[in-house]
Each structure stands twice: as C-alpha cells, then as structure tokens.
Amino acid sequence: MTDLLYTEIENDLRASVREVLEDKAPWTAVLAGTEKDEPYDAGLWKAVAGQLGCAGLPVPEDLGGAGAGWRETAVVMEELGRAVAPVPFLTSSVMATAALLAAGERELLARLAAGERTAVLAVPFGTAPGADPAADPDAPTVSGGALTGEVASVADGLAADVLLVPAGGGLYAVDAADARRTAVTSLDMTRRLADVAFGGAPARLVAQGPDAVRAALVTGAALLASEQLGIAERCLDDTVAYVKTRYQFGRQIGSYQALKHRLADLWTAVTQARAAARYAASCATAGDADLPVAAAVAQAHCSAVAVKAAEECVQMHGGIGFTWEHPAHLYLKRAKADSIALGSPDRHRAALAVLAGLPPA
Amino acid sequence: MSTAPPDAEELGRRVDAFLAEHDPAATEPLEFLRARFDAGLAWVHYPQGHGGLDAPRALQPGVDRRFREAGAPTNQPERNGIGLGMAAPTILAFGTEEQKRRFLRPLWTGEEIWCQLFSEPGAGSDLAALGTRAVRDGDHWIVNGQKVWTSMAHEARYAILVTRTDPDVPKHRGMTYFVCDMTAPGVEVRPLRQITGEAEFNEVFLTDVRIPDEHRLGEIGDGWRVSTTTLMNERVAIGGAAAPREGGMIGVVARLWRDRPELRTAGLHDALLRLWVETEAARLTGERLRQQLAVGKPGPEGSAAKLAFADINQRTSGLELELLGDDGLRYDDWTMRRPSEVDFTRRSPGYRYLRAKGNSIEGGTSEILRNIIAERVLGLPGEIRVDKDVPWKDLPK
Ligand SMILES: Cc1cc2nc3c(=O)[nH]c(=O)nc-3n(C[C@H](O)[C@H](O)[C@H](O)COP(=O)(O)OP(=O)(O)OC[C@H]3O[C@@H](n4cnc5c(N)ncnc54)[C@H](O)[C@@H]3O)c2cc1C
Numbered sequence A: 001m002t003d004l005l006y007t008e009i010e011n012d013l014r015a016s017v018r019e020v021l022e023d024k025a026p027w028t029a030v031l032a033g034t035e036k037d038e039p040y041d042a043g044l045w046k047a048v049a050g051q052l053g054c055a056g057l058p059v060p061e062d063l064g065g066a067g068a069g070w071r072e073t074a075v076v077m078e079e080l081g082r083a084v085a086p087v088p089f090l091t092s093s094v095m096a097t098a099a100l101l102a103a104g105e106r107e108l109l110a111r112l113a114a115g116e117r118t119a120v121l122a123v124p125f126g127t128a129p130g131a132d133p134a135a136d137p138d139a140p141t142v143s144g145g146a147l148t149g150e151v152a153s154v155a156d157g158l159a160a161d162v163l164l165v166p167a168g169g170g171l172y173a174v175d176a177a178d179a180r181r182t183a184v185t186s187l188d189m190t191r192r193l194a195d196v197a198f199g200g201a202p203a204r205l206v207a208q209g210p211d212a213v214r215a216a217l218v219t220g221a222a223l224l225a226s227e228q229l230g231i232a233e234r235c236l237d238d239t240v241a242y243v244k245t246r247y248q249f250g251r252q253i254g255s256y257q258a259l260k261h262r263l264a265d266l267w268t269a270v271t272q273a274r275a276a277a278r279y280a281a282s283c284a285t286a287g288d289a290d291l292p293v294a295a296a297v298a299q300a301h302c303s304a305v306a307v308k309a310a311e312e313c314v315q316m317h318g319g320i321g322f323t324w325e326h327p328a329h330l331y332l333k334r335a336k337a338d339s340i341a342l343g344s345p346d347r348h349r350a351a352l353a354v355l356a357g358l359p360p361a
Numbered sequence B: 001m002s003t004a005p006p007d008a009e010e011l012g013r014r015v016d017a018f019l020a021e022h023d024p025a026a027t028e029p030l031e032f033l034r035a036r037f038d039a040g041l042a043w044v045h046y047p048q049g050h051g052g053l054d055a056p057r058a059l060q061p062g063v064d065r066r067f068r069e070a071g072a073p074t075n076q077p078e079r080n081g082i083g084l085g086m087a088a089p090t091i092l093a094f095g096t097e098e099q100k101r102r103f104l105r106p107l108w109t110g111e112e113i114w115c116q117l118f119s120e121p122g123a124g125s126d127l128a129a130l131g132t133r134a135v136r137d138g139d140h141w142i143v144n145g146q147k148v149w150t151s152m153a154h155e156a157r158y159a160i161l162v163t164r165t166d167p168d169v170p171k172h173r174g175m176t177y178f179v180c181d182m183t184a185p186g187v188e189v190r191p192l193r194q195i196t197g198e199a200e201f202n203e204v205f206l207t208d209v210r211i212p213d214e215h216r217l218g219e220i221g222d223g224w225r226v227s228t229t230t231l232m233n234e235r236v237a238i239g240g241a242a243a244p245r246e247g248g249m250i251g252v253v254a255r256l257w258r259d260r261p262e263l264r265t266a267g268l269h270d271a272l273l274r275l276w277v278e279t280e281a282a283r284l285t286g287e288r289l290r291q292q293l294a295v296g297k298p299g300p301e302g303s304a305a306k307l308a309f310a311d312i313n314q315r316t317s318g319l320e321l322e323l324l325g326d327d328g329l330r331y332d333d334w335t336m337r338r339p340s341e342v343d344f345t346r347r348s349p350g351y352r353y354l355r356a357k358g359n360s361i362e363g364g365t366s367e368i369l370r371n372i373i374a375e376r377v378l379g380l381p382g383e384i385r386v387d388k389d390v391p392w393k394d395l396p397k
Helices: A006-023 A027-034 A042-051 A072-082 A089-103 A109-115 A211-245 A259-286 A289-315 A318-322 A330-340 A345-355 B008-021 B029-038 B057-069 B081-094 B097-109 B223-237 B249-259 B266-294 B301-329 B349-360 B366-377
Strands: A119-121 A142-145 A148-156 A162-167 A168-174 A180-183 A193-208 B116-117 B132-139 B142-149 B158-164 B175-181 B188-190 B201-212
Touching: A006 A042, A006 A072, A006 B081, A027 A330, A042 A089, A072 A089, A072 A193, A072 A211, A072 A259, A089 A119, A089 A162, A089 A193, A089 A211, A089 B029, A089 B366, A119 A211, A148 A162, A162 A193, A168 B116, A193 A211, A211 A259, A211 A289, A211 A330, A259 A289, A259 B029, A259 B266, A259 B301, A259 B366, A289 A318, A289 A330, A289 A345, A289 B266, A318 A330, A345 B266, B008 B057, B008 B081, B057 B366, B081 B097, B081 B116, B081 B175, B081 B223, B116 B142, B142 B158, B142 B175, B142 B188, B175 B223, B223 B301, B249 B266, B249 B301, B266 B301, B301 B349, B301 B366
Parallel strands: A119 A162, B116 B158
Antiparallel strands: A142 A148, A148 A193, A162 A168, A168 A193, A180 A193, B132 B142, B142 B201, B158 B175, B188 B201
16 A cells, blocks of 8 residues: 655655745735735745755756655645645646656756746646646647637736647647736635736647646646645644634633534544545655546545635634634635635546446436 | 564464464364464464564554465454453453453453443443442452443353442542453343344343452552543554455445446435545545554544544445435344344345444444544543532432
C-alpha cells in the first residue's frame, strides 16, 4: 500500500514554508492585498518560489528543479491553503508544470521551476479532469501559428506571463502580452480569475493531443485536495481555539455539546480528508494507474470537508465570524471556490461512476 | 531465558519451522492451536510464555498470513471478540503471572469464550454508576446484581466483571474488577431478544455468586482504571484489519447496483456514489492509522474510525433496502435464535439494516465518542459534572 504518512523531509519543508508564510502572509496582509490591483503578492511569491525553491519541486534537477515529487508539492499546497496565500502556485507550479512535464517541454519548464516566470493553463477554472478543452467547439482556434478566441474565468489569468491554451487538438503557448486580459471580480479574492481573449496572437505548439492538458487537470485536482485539507485544518484549529476562549451564559462555549459534537465530527472528516489527499498526492507522484480514482475521491471528499470547515468556522465565531475584519470569510470564499474548481463534487462522483463501474440509472 | 525480540525474517523462519513440525492437515486443530500459542506465534507482541515473543505488533498480520496460506486451523476470532479484543489486553496489563498463565492460552485457542459483564440497567454510558455489589467474605467475594446487554453470555465460560465494592466514596473510586466464572452457582443467563429477532445478547443475574480473590484483576477500588484499559482496547479492536476497496457493506450494495439495472434511480445513484466516496476515505484513514502504528506513532484516528464506521454502515445498509424496493420489504427469519457470532454477510438485507443500528450504541455510543474526541483530542472543556464528589450511594438513580 502507498505510503500515506509524511516523511521527515516533508515535515521539514512544511516547517520552513509555514515560517515564511507566517512572516510574509499573515491574514491581515492577505486581506489588505485583496484591496489592491496586483493580481498576486509578488514579494510572497518570490520568497516561496525563489528563496524556498518551491516552484520547481516536482521538476527534475537537470531542468533546474528540486527533483522532489508531487507529495512534497502537496505539503506546500497544504500550507498555502492554511494561509489562503495569494500566489500562483497551483496554477503555475502544479498545473502548468504538469502539462509541460507531460509535453516534454524544457525551456519554459526550467524558467517556471526557477520562479522567473509563471504560466497558467488557459481553461475555465471549473474544468474537471477527463474533459478535453481543446476539442470544445468554443475553444480558441489556430491558424498559421496565430490563435483566436476567448476563454472565460481563467484562474490567475492576470498573474501569468505565459498562457497555455488548449486549441486545435493540442496545447499552445502564448505570451501573455499578446492576449487581452480582463480582470474578473472573483468570489475567491485570494485567487482571482481573468477573462482572456486572443485576436490572432502568435502561438507556439507545445504538445499535440489531449495528454498534456489531461495531466494538468488530474494533477491539479489531486493536489487541490491538499490545499483543501490545509484550509479545513486551519478553520478547525481556529474554531477550536476560539470556542475555548469565548464565554456565554457563564461557560466557555466549547463546553456545550451542540458545538463539541459538531467539532468532533469535523475533526473526523478532516482526518479522512487527510488520508484521501495523501493518497491522491502519492498516486500522482508514483504515476499510479489509480490516480484518476484517487483524485476524484479526494476532490469529492475534500471539497465538501473544506467548505464545511469554513462554514462551521463562520457560524461558531458568531457575529464576529460574519465580519470583514475576521479571516473566516477569506477561507470560506477560497473553500467554496475550490469546491467548484477543477470540477464540483458532483462531477467527480459522476467520474467515479464510470471509473468504478457504477453506471447511472 | 529471554532473547532479543525477533524481526520479520526471524518470525518467518519460526513459522516455517513450526509448520514443518506440525502439519496443519495431519494435526488435530486444538492441538495445533495450543502448540502455536506455546511457540509464541499466537499474538507475537505478547510476552514470551504468554503466546508471544515480545515482537513488534505490526508483524502479526504477516504471521497470520503465513498460517492462513498454509491452511492452518484458526482460533475463530469472530466467536471470541470480547476475549481477544478486551479481556486479553486487560489481563495482560493488570493480571498476576498466575492469572495470565491460567487464562490467556484457552482464551486464545478459543476453548474458552469470554463475555463482558459491564453494562447494567442503570449504568450504560455512565458505566461508573454501576451498582452490582461485591462484598468481601474471607478469600472470596460475594456478588449480587444485574447486568444487561451482555453479548454472547450464553456461550461464555468466563466474563470480565466490574462491581461496586465501596458505595460510600464517589463512584469512580469504589469499583473493583474481577474475572467471573460463568458456570459458578448463582450466575443466571437469560436471553434478551433484540431488534433483529434473535438473542445475541442477554441479561445476566448474579445472586450470591462466590468469586475467589485470586480472580480479582487489579487492586481493590481500582476497578475504574482497569475498566478504562478494557474500553480503550474495545475502541482499538474496531477497524483493525486492512480492507480492500469495496470491502464490507459498500461492496454488497455496489454489486447489487451492477447486477440489477432495473432497480436504479438517479437519486439512489447519487446516494451510492456519496457513500462510495466516504467509505473509500474511511478505508484510507484506516490504512493511515495502520501505517502510523507500524512506525510506532499511533495517532488518535482510532476514535474517528469507530464513529465513521457506525455512520457509514448504517446509511449504506439503509440504502440497500431502498434500492431493493419490494425485495427490501421481505425479512429472512424472525425466530428467536441464539447465534454464536454476528453474521453480517449471510443474513438478509433487512437484518443488516437492523443490526447496523447497534453499531452506534455498542462499545460506547457515538455521542460519548464525540465527547471523547472533543475533550481528549481537541482539548475542549469537559462536561459539567454534578456527580463528582458525591458518594455513589447518594447519587440520583
Ligand atoms: C449490540 C449491543 C451489544 C452490547 N454488548 C455489550 C456487552 O457485551 N457487554 C456490556 O457490558 N454491554 C454491552 N452493550 C451495552 C452498551 O455498551 C450500552 O448500551 C451503551 O454503552 C449505552 O448505554 P445505555 O444503553 O445505557 O444508553 P444510555 O447511556 O442510557 O444512553 C441513551 C442515549 O443518551 C445518550 N447519552 C448518554 N449520556 C450522554 C452524554 N453524557 N452526552 C450525550 N449523550 C448522552 C446516548 O448516546 C444515547 O443516545 C451492548 C449494546 C448493544 C447495542
């Protein structure tokens, strides 16, 4: 059976990422960042990608990466989730990187690994694994090396230097400067969407066929579960801490069974989310044939747990949990957006129906 | 003479040597099991001389597998769950050398089945409220009281029993723990018919039962601490074995779904997939727990396992009935039977649905388990106690 625990190296990595995030991305700074026009926190990204070398974790060493794997990358995702960190790690270091690794692309990959540039897969963020966006009739078209068309709701679309666009049965790289990008007011204020339009933009073929895009989507889904785990853990921790200090009717509110039992259930769900997320990350690392099932299980389960944790966090904080001045809303927005990102739980269950041989009525 | 604990390789050699000397096909099963115990290959993490070799607990599944593959007789663990899961670890922790020597071998071989005389009509979740009295009489104790919901008492030769020996102190301090001979005069077992129609558990009446002081486990007045060991092991005993994907209840329903397309509806499809995902996540959690145990870092996930298991089993067995429609309306057998094991797989779907209702009550209710997780894992404040410093005899009952 796959190893579902954390290695010592992973725990060390977690500690250093957490330290940087506590220093550079306390929630007050994250909240303040949402009022700015910058699409992400460039200073934070520099620290995570450059100083800590996280951007190239799964990239082989000969391409300037760390030659680690998706399991280590998943640990970074957990920590970024805990901090609702506004950096393009999922989109560039996980999804675009997975696509380029599958495509055997070298030069751009090396630059992403070094944290010099960022790329995103230009698909609507809700696209589930198994989809073939290049075959979509609404997908951009290519003609004579020029790309034309529109893609809506691209996560970190405004942040990226390079757009990886599924079109014409393949995957094309477009310099972001050659696209027209419009910021979208997004539910998740810490991972913003953009609408992207191409009017004959110069495009370079990166991969033929759907495999590179598939790799990006399934790896993204597998690792998004770790971000959801981090969100859920953080919401649970904060809520448990709060109910111990808040007194009503002369008692700590955490002494009331109505809350204790819900928190016990939430802890149980988070415990299971951890196992599901670790299994998905391990399958991604090993290139295990079970990855599609593992990713779908992890998404169907962890999406719901993260949303539940954030919702309980708001509720058990009472009025203060409903204010802009409390971080709960940042988590709720990220959790809910994540549950739709890369396929809603219902879509993942539908995928499982096929994978597990449980056909619909 | 003690030697260093064996590793996996050494254990493998010992199993091979044992099998070479005791051909499973030619040896009488009981003789085989006794010899296996004496060779320290029963529960390898137990001490030498008591069925084990002081080996790491994680090596037990490997040993069991080798015996299984060799076609060795089993000790039918499904018939003696309380003995193996609860009585044995408690005897190991609190028993004298003599008690361990007397009880552990026939317990492990299955010659002697055990039951648990804990719950009483007035003391279930609140076990420490129990009132069964044990009064000292020279080298003996005289026990009077009533126990209830005692699983398999009708099969049991021995029982773990907790009693009140001092009613004048607060409830947790006045309890004493014994091994009770179920064949002793004054022990009366009456079947208690349950929701499924059969009588898997019983009422047990104890009238002037004489228990020798050698059958006391732990100190006088220390019964609560001893019971806590039993209860902790009870929770660990659940969810111990590795299960394949679609093992257990979800596999039953998934097969039904595949075999009977005419039963399918959109709503049931959704319900099935939700439970499939939850079961798989719970299975992976169990796997993670085992991996933690194997590296000697047990986590608190064990408590999550029982809670989740009860909930998932109940919902999945409920789904099976709904899916079956008309067939779900039929039951297999209401006659009052006295089973010797809980037979979840060979009975009807209706039985499974009803029996699963016990999963959130037996071995501690789901509500009590939530209290335990909230207080011990999350560190939330304990329940308001109105009974703490009150002598047991003055408590409202
Ligand atoms: C199939 C089966 C087999 C059993 N086998 C055995 C056995 O072999 N030996 C044995 O000794 N016992 C056995 N039992 C008994 C079992 O341990 C008890 O039934 C159980 O501990 C609950 O106690 P109770 O029935 O008195 O319920 P109560 O304690 O009266 O509980 C009633 C309800 O109140 C809730 N409740 C109680 N206290 C609290 C609290 N503090 N906070 C919140 N909710 C609370 C409970 O969760 C439950 O929902 C068995 C039970 C079953 C169903």
